[in-house]
Amino acid sequence: MVGAVPIRGVRPLALLALALTCLPAAGCDHVVAAPAPSPSPARTAPAPSQSTPVSLAPPRSPAATPSPVSSSALDLLTGPARPSDLDVMTFNLRYASEAGANTWTQRRPVMRELLDDERPDLIGTQEGFATQLRDVAADLGRDYSYLGLGRDGGDRGEHMAIFYDTTRLRAVESGDFWLSETPEVPASTSWGTARPRMVTWALFEDPRTGKRFYAANTHLDNVSENARRHGAALIAGRLAVFERLPIVLTGDFNSPATAVSEVHRTLVDRAGLQDVWATAPVRGPAYATIHNYGPLIADGERDDWILTTRGVTAVAALMNTYRRAGRYPSDHLPVQARLRLP
Known part of the structure; x- marks a missing residue:
């Protein structure tokens, strides 16, 4: 175990915590104590050719070019990445709202x-609204794109958007499916x-190495344990019919990553x-990955995981746990990993 690592030597990187509180009426998708999920079929299915990936990102400003002296938290933790390493982040953005404290404008x-x-190569996000995702895309800069539909269909509702560095990865195909008994039906629930709960997935290729892998991103239900169990089983079934390639699954699973969790x-x-x-x-x-802007636990x-084959x-x-002047970017901690594909 390694201690907290400072970022850039100026921005301290400690590591945030969790405070399990949520008002479902406010649209928050956090659970107060999360157990487990199980089976069903999903919409965007199998193998490597479902749909041509469509970037939803608007034209982006080049202003988000990283400083040449910046070091990522992963670099500070484990040293520079190999050229073929894949830096992945899962991040519940907390939906954009201008009500109360910690508004999107502030965060x-x-x-x-x-x-x-x-500057992750791949970011699985949860809870982002369309306008919020366009903000994130603009801030990341022209090298990034993203894909994924809203859970209410089209551009509506929260997205499970996958952002990726286009200088590093090429999206070969992508799709979406809903965690319900009718997974091909947008906004369907069961x-x-x-x-509505869903999965956005994509097949990526690294042009430098020629290696391909699947990325899938989800956000399981915060209320129904039964829905979480069925959702997890449906995801497992869908991943099983993908082409035999490495898979990276990111998400907010609203379940503890322990043996007591049926989802896990x-x-x-x-x-x-x-x-x-x-x-x-x-x-x-x-730390607990949900902190609700309170002290780290x-x-x-x-509840936020990165899983791989x-x-x-x-x-x-x-x-x-990056924050500025006591303000966190979200009520969740982003979880990051450096991966090496076979």
């Missing part, structure tokens, strides 16, 4: 600084879910995925 500059420091057991024990937080030989300090519940090597993992 956006902090998120911009965090992402400017980190199993007592509070809101379904995806790790039964589907054969590995939890990079458990397998990485180098890790930053552990050491060794608290980890066997054969993908986790070099390092961390929870990024």
